[in-house]
Amino acid sequence: MGKRVGIEVSLAIAEAAKMADVDVIAAYPITPQTHIVEHMAEIVANGDLDAEYIPVESEHSAMSACLGSSATGARTFTATAGQGLELMHEVLYVASAMRLPIVMAVANRALSSPLNVWGDQSDLMAVRDVGWIQIICENGQEAFDHTICSFRIAEDNRVLLPVMVHCDGFYLTHVVEPIEFPTQEEVTNFIPKFKYPLPLDTSKPVSMGCFAPTFIYTEAKKAQEVNILNSKKIIQEHWDAFGKAFGRYYHPVESYRTEGAKTLLLTLGSFGETAMTAVDKMRDEGKSVGLLKLRLWRPFPYQELRKAVGNAENLIVVDRALSFGGCGGPAYSEVRSALYSEKNHPKVVGFVAGLGGRDITVTEFENMVKRAPQIANTGAENEYEMFGVRE
Amino acid sequence: MKKLENELTWKDLEIGCIVTEPGSTREYRTGDWRSQRPTYDFKKCIKCGLCSIYCPEGCIGQNAEGYFQSNLFWCKGCGICSKECPTKVISMVNEEA
Known part of the structure; x- marks a missing residue:
């Protein structure tokens, strides 16, 4: 068993990504970012996690860098909030359609104008249709748990979809809560390193995100829709496994x-x-x-x-x-x-x-x-x- | 038998529509986008190759006599070769003509 820690929820989410042993974090560090990526940067800079931290020039680039790293089969994590999520918007569709298992924590915040960065789900609702699996957390423990569990869901070969872990800005991200930390061994056993089935690999070249003219685009979208619909029962499967491993059970409703x-x-x-x-x-x-x-x-x-x-x-x-x-x-x-x-x-x-x-x-x-x-x-x-x- | 591209169903696609065969773009006919096609008066051609350098499609090569000529399977009929040719070898004509 692990231990119970009083910690700011943003930091706990970063710790969860660390325990998930992510390979790449690409993030844009300026407002409305949260402490999630700030703490990830500390973790990597301190040598506590062997990962590439890519500080990019915008949220659009953050998600674009995530596409590239995930396409090589690297376990990829990022976080964003509010306006940042909006700037990522077009790239979010690419991640889901290319079936890249990125996990992203989102601190849900209001959108301008008037300028307001406080807790609000306008950003969440604006990305409703981007094809990602979307999980909404109620408290810090859930944010921690779902950050870990979402890697297992995203990387399941039957799913292979990016996952957003939504947490209300400030109400969750900026408060200190008591959070149960599992041991590293428990987390490693729960989400062992995965192998993307068709990664970018010079010895076996593939092309991703190609051109699809009218004669095939509809078929591509149908395949994507069937895939995300089928993911629902697999999500529950992994939530059940999470419950067995860690004692906290989750359901869609x-x-x-x-x-x-x-x-x-x-x-x-x-x-x-x-x-x-x-x-x-x-x-x-x-x-x-x-x-x-x-x-x-x-x-x-x-x-x-x-x-x-x-x-x-x-x-x-x-x-x-x-x-x-x-x-x-x-x-x-x-x-x-x-x-x-x-x-x-x-x-x-x-x-x-x-x-x-x-x-x-x-x-x-x-x-x-x-x-x-x-x-x-x-x-x-x-x-x-x-x-x-x-x- | 391999299905034609417009016979593929959604179940036939690789995950995320990944293309596993390198260089498959060559099989894609872009020539049917064309409304005009280049015609040549090779008597004026000095074989400088400028047309092939300017061609955005990269579809101009040398024929058996060494003259530069576009491959109509890919040529989109943009007319850049005609515009750039220093000796006015290339004239664009409507496809119907």
Whole structure:
């Protein structure tokens, strides 16, 4: 067994990547970066990890360098946040389509303008469609665990996809939490060094990311889609193995006190911890309220979500991002769509809350539960509301 | 029998569409992008080879008589060779003509 350490979550993520014995880290070190890559640089400079640290000139270059290193079969890690993730955007599609098992920690932050770097999931939602496996963490331990476990998922020959490990900026990345560290031996046994099946190799040349005219592009995209859809059961397989090895079990949708609940809250990321406290309080007061936490964002866990929602009458989806002029919260839109075909689906209400790092407290989750039925009964085309906005 | 490129299904593709055969670009016909094709008046040709140097496709080589001529399997008909030829050997004509 390892030990329990009080550590800033960003540093813990870097320590996880170190324990994963990564070969290459390519990162751009300037705002809105976090301590993740700063600490990785220290680890490599101190000789505590035998790896190449490539300090590049932009986030676009960071992801491009990751493509190259991953294509040679090197275990590759990077981290970014907010605007940095946006600058990577076009290269993210290349990583997934080329099936390169890069692991990237993302500190979720607001996007300009106005300038704001605090906790927000606008960056996360903007990369929804890039073809990466996307896991959303609720606390520091999860961020540490998923950084390690994601290498095992990404490098599985049946998967071979890049993975984003999302952690709310500041709420997770900049706080000190107690985190269980496994031993190096346990981690090494869990994620042994892998061999990319078709790496860049001068003795057996291959070309990656080639030109695909109209006669083959559709087939390429179909193959990519089938691959990420099939990854869902393999992700669960590895999460189960992680649970057996380290005692913490993870699922695409986590349920908290949902037994017989008429109203369910659904959150992504660090909202979950506050919402649990709110649910405890409301349950103590005899209210029929439970909580769902969406951990796996891509591939989207349709069956698991439907099962977890069960016979609830109201479902309140709390987004920390806004799709302008569209559906309100992106998660709200997807969840509502996922339940559309169900015979007795609940009324789904969306709140967009906590933008730009604004705190959402226990009382505010209680207020959402009170407010939701009023919105649901308006019959408005989009039953969502920006929560806590001053009128 | 090897499938033609437009008969491949999504299941036939390598992971990430990796191409495992080096130099396979040579099999890809870019000549059908062409709307004009070069024609030659070799009487004026001094065999300087400037056209082959300027050709962005790299598809101009010497024929049996040593004259420089583009390979129409790859030639996209851009006309750069015609523009650069110092002795005006090359004229571009419409493909329909």
